[in-house]
């Protein structure tokens with residue numbers, strides 16, 4: 188992405204393409220207003236340009252043929268008080284393939300070029316309208332599937348993280364300046380004063396910046412669950428009712444259910460909302476000995492999903508005895524947060540909760556249910572919400588739900604700050620302390636995007652859709 192070229196005017200269809208009430212074409216850059224002037228005829232004889240930040244009613248007219256194209260509301264937002272910080276024009280037209288394309292073609296023919304994914308937000312960042320953490324929050328708002336994810340992204344968009352990190356950065360800059368003075372004028376310092384000055388600096392780091400950064404890093408996993416949802420994997424022997432449970436949980440026939448063991452061979456994914464959180468459910472091939480070739484590939488995938496899962500639902504058919512396959516599943520999922528579901532509670536019980544605990548030393552909750560009974564599914568969801576999910580996001584709601592990039596920067600900062608405190612308390616060398624603080628400050632600047640290379644920007648903005 189050539190991020191330098193902001194002299195070009197960019198345009199895009201900003202709404203999903205298809206038939207609908209309103210479609211929006213967005214233009215940003217130095218020629219936005221001139222382009223609007225050429226293709227837009229306001230209804231009243233109001234003068235051009237239309238007032239900034241107001242909607243103006245009129246028609247898009249093809250200047251070549253003078254044919255009216257669509258009845259629209261156009262708005263002009265004069266830079267720098269606009270999303271991108273540049274002159275921005277938005278044309279609210281009717282939404283249909285032909286009309287959106289026709290207007291876009293008129294705009295393109297007047298010198299604008301198509302915007303790349305995320306390019307409007309990239310410009311907002313480059314023009315200082317947003318810091319990088321806010322730009323990333325824009326993607327999160329768009330991608331949020333649950334209320335909790337949206338809340339977390341909203342906090343970041345309102346500059347929560349950016350503000351906290353900027354504050355810490357200021358603190359570190361201040362400390363660097365004090366250390367600089369210590370290094371430059373060592374003779375002027377009372378020899379007794381230096382150790383106490385360093386001790387004060389260490390306590391300052393330990394009292395504020397370091398715990399602040401650590402809290403965010405330590406709650407990263409909970410934050411990830413908040414942002415992306417919980418990944419819950421259904422495992423069990425063939426025919427225990429995994430696919431039936433997936434279908435019941437998501438409320439539609441996603442997976443094929445048959446009485447034939449080995450029906451599900453690939454991992455099937457869907458999801459549902461509970462307590463404002465998104466739960467991704469992955470239905471897997473049943474684990475058993477001696478499967479055929481296709482099924483054994485499916486089992487490999489099952490085991491891989493288990494590794495990546497936040498939560499395992501181990502499903503046992505309670506009308507059937509436990510055997511060696513159950514032992515293998517129990518062992519493979521032991522290290523994970525796990526719930527045991529005793530399915531087919533409508534059938535005579537062979538495997539009871541007592542039989543389970545006689546065979547395995549389980550500390551997991553055991554829930555008997557019938558996958559065909561909607562009340563049992565509601566009970567399972569309520570249990571998930573209250574006993575499992577709430578705890579999984581406990582720490583995340585009171586801090587910032589950072590993404591992996593931000594977490595890595597902050598982790599680096601925390602490490603350097605820890606080292607700075609240790610050096611201050613042991614060797615007391617201002618040069619070394621200052622170097623560690625500088626490393627921490629630079630890592631914080633990466634979060635804000637003060638110094639960030641084009642490759643990183645490209646990666647971040649490639650997650651955007653066109654028109655944002």
Ligand SMILES: Nc1nc2c(ncn2[C@@H]2O[C@H](COP(=O)(O)OP(=O)(O)O)[C@@H](O)[C@H]2O)c(=O)[nH]1
Nearest residue numbers: 425426427428429430431444445446531557558
């Ligand atoms: N009686 C009864 N049958 C069930 C229940 N859950 C699933 N089944 C049946 O068990 C068979 C296997 O179900 P399926 O969901 O394909 O199991 P999977 O192989 O673990 O995915 C199907 O015939 C289902 O209708 C249940 O709670 N009670």
Ligand SMILES: [Mg+2]
Nearest residue numbers: 429430450451
């Ligand atoms: Mg299945």
